[in-house]
Amino acid sequence: MTIVLGIESSCDETGVGLVRLDGDGRLELLADEVASSVEQHARFGGVVPEVASRAHLEAMVPTMRRAFEVAGLKLSDVDAIAVTSGPGLAGALLVGVSAAKAYALSLGVPLYGANHLAGHVAADTLEHGPLPSPCLALLVSGGHSQLLRVDDLATRITEIGSTIDDAAGEAYDKVARVLGLPYPGGPPIDRAARRGNPRAIAFPRGLTGPRDAEYDFSFSGLKTAVARWVEARERDGEEVPLDDVAASFQEAVADVLTAKAVRAAERFDIGTMVVSGGVAANSRIKALAAERCAAAGITLRVPKPRLCTDNGAMVAALGAHLVAAGVEPSSLDLSATPGLPVSTVSV
Amino acid sequence: MLVLAVDTSTPAVTAGVLDLPADGPPTLLAERVTVDAKAHGELLTPHVRDALAAAGKALAEVDAVVCGTGPGPFTGLRAGMVTAAALGHALDRPVHPVCSLDAIAAEAPGDPLLVVTDARRREVYWAAYGPGGARTAGPDVVAPAELAGRLAELGVTRVAGARIFDFGLPVVGPEHPTPVGLVTAAAAVLRAGAEPGDLTPLYLRRPDAVEPGARKRVSRA
Numbered sequence A: 001m002t003i004v005l006g007i008e009s010s011c012d013e014t015g016v017g018l019v020r021l022d023g024d025g026r027l028e029l030l031a032d033e034v035a036s037s038v039e040q041h042a043r044f045g046g047v048v049p050e051v052a053s054r055a056h057l058e059a060m061v062p063t064m065r066r067a068f069e070v071a072g073l074k075l076s077d078v079d080a081i082a083v084t085s086g087p088g089l090a091g092a093l094l095v096g097v098s099a100a101k102a103y104a105l106s107l108g109v110p111l112y113g114a115n116h117l118a119g120h121v122a123a124d125t126l127e128h129g130p131l132p133s134p135c136l137a138l139l140v141s142g143g144h145s146q147l148l149r150v151d152d153l154a155t156r157i158t159e160i161g162s163t164i165d166d167a168a169g170e171a172y173d174k175v176a177r178v179l180g181l182p183y184p185g186g187p188p189i190d191r192a193a194r195r196g197n198p199r200a201i202a203f204p205r206g207l208t209g210p211r212d213a214e215y216d217f218s219f220s221g222l223k224t225a226v227a228r229w230v231e232a233r234e235r236d237g238e239e240v241p242l243d244d245v246a247a248s249f250q251e252a253v254a255d256v257l258t259a260k261a262v263r264a265a266e267r268f269d270i271g272t273m274v275v276s277g278g279v280a281a282n283s284r285i286k287a288l289a290a291e292r293c294a295a296a297g298i299t300l301r302v303p304k305p306r307l308c309t310d311n312g313a314m315v316a317a318l319g320a321h322l323v324a325a326g327v328e329p330s331s332l333d334l335s336a337t338p339g340l341p342v343s344t345v346s347v
Numbered sequence B: 001m002l003v004l005a006v007d008t009s010t011p012a013v014t015a016g017v018l019d020l021p022a023d024g025p026p027t028l029l030a031e032r033v034t035v036d037a038k039a040h041g042e043l044l045t046p047h048v049r050d051a052l053a054a055a056g057k058a059l060a061e062v063d064a065v066v067c068g069t070g071p072g073p074f075t076g077l078r079a080g081m082v083t084a085a086a087l088g089h090a091l092d093r094p095v096h097p098v099c100s101l102d103a104i105a106a107e108a109p110g111d112p113l114l115v116v117t118d119a120r121r122r123e124v125y126w127a128a129y130g131p132g133g134a135r136t137a138g139p140d141v142v143a144p145a146e147l148a149g150r151l152a153e154l155g156v157t158r159v160a161g162a163r164i165f166d167f168g169l170p171v172v173g174p175e176h177p178t179p180v181g182l183v184t185a186a187a188a189v190l191r192a193g194a195e196p197g198d199l200t201p202l203y204l205r206r207p208d209a210v211e212p213g214a215r216k217r218v219s220r221a
């Protein structure tokens, strides 16, 4: 039995997770504490790096204390530490990495610099158990939109495609602003969309032409199309049918994401798909993924929303997989790597 | 008492292990210092480990941690502060904050003193100290030329810290906060066994962030 501590600080969430790795390789989630600075960013319409970094410094030790309290564990119970060392915001990552190194030195336990994106995939194993090999991961968040082939969570992850401009969550946040909805834009658009008609407006599906990169995404044109459509209405003095715009925009996002993911699974003959990241909380993306995976005979796994957004439990889970796979720990001169590629699961 | 001192408020990544006797100045057992403004996150914990090893001490033997709280450029400063906070938590030992400029001043006792460090963006962090070593003004952040115009008013006759601007005063003391300076500045609180103050970074600047104005139009009117 191994207790793994996970620390996350790549964006605006300070996360501390505790996971128990049992002898049979199963994971048990013991604590998942998150302090978010999202409210401090709301008036800026997006994450302000310096504001996020300051909040991480304030929240780090208190979040750590809460996690151990919830788990009923002592710091000395920890056997290994995993920390997000990238990708993410440089100044934000540095706070978590520095803290993790100090804890690892004080407690005399191995430290793993872990990939945030791999962590998002690992989150699912906390809820649904080990992943079959290979599986396909659709990772959609405020900072990323990627299709990954996961042969081994601890050692072999390959990018199949990714966004060439905005991330899916970013598109939600920007469209929310166009519609006068609050930040972050995902939840309010999701709610409005449920009341609207997804076929009311035919918004463009990015990179779906015959000569386009088959597994890459593009959401910037969609965002612009929504803004143009709304402005044209406003200029003509007509009312903007917010629910229909939200539903039609959401349909375009869900359509492209799920169509490309299913096509990739079929092309590479992969039978299991994991959808994770903050945008995986989206009701339409989940429903359409379920529908299309069922039709294609693909098993779909989506962790609960709490595990989809940034948290420390997913990093602890990835750490547990690294420990179980016997991966070499990182050295204490580990540093944050803002541009860490997904193929580097641990550093 | 065995004290661990860290500071990352300047380009120096500093860790030191010291003995603070009941009376008199602290004795430096070992220190590790690298001047590299980009290496705070990478090097501080290895420096702590190596300084302890050189001093022949174990982390568990440390009685207290002293941490420079700036002022300093944001990112590097946080590396030291979160490291100190985590060490204090993990070891269950107090972490005493020290204004990093005070630590520089502590190593240049004597006549009234100006201490400056590089705040980047063509500004300096500064504080002034009286003949007894007490801080009489600052810490604050300002353009060096403006500070130069205030020297008479501040009554300082010497300058310590970053050698980045010629104030026309004799230069004394260290360039960066040192372990000895940090522990000297905290000696009274350490000896009294007092509750540590808040471990709050001295940023002295607000984050650069602008609230978005009206939505930008994408269509041509």
Ligand SMILES: Nc1ncnc2c1ncn2[C@@H]1O[C@H](COP(=O)(O)OP(=O)(O)OP(=O)(O)O)[C@@H](O)[C@H]1O
Pocket (backbone or CB within 6 Å): A010, A011, A012, A088, A116, A140, A141, A142, A143, A144, A168, A169, A170, A172, A173, A184, A185, A186, A187, A190, A277, A278, A279, A280, A281, A282, A283, A308, A309, A310
């Ligand atoms: N129901 C939803 N529908 C669509 N988008 C959502 C929904 N709920 C949250 N989101 C979006 O998820 C994003 C936040 O997700 P998450 O916390 O995973 O990502 P992040 O903080 O951007 O970090 P990273 O990209 O580094 O993983 C925001 O852009 C938000 O609008």
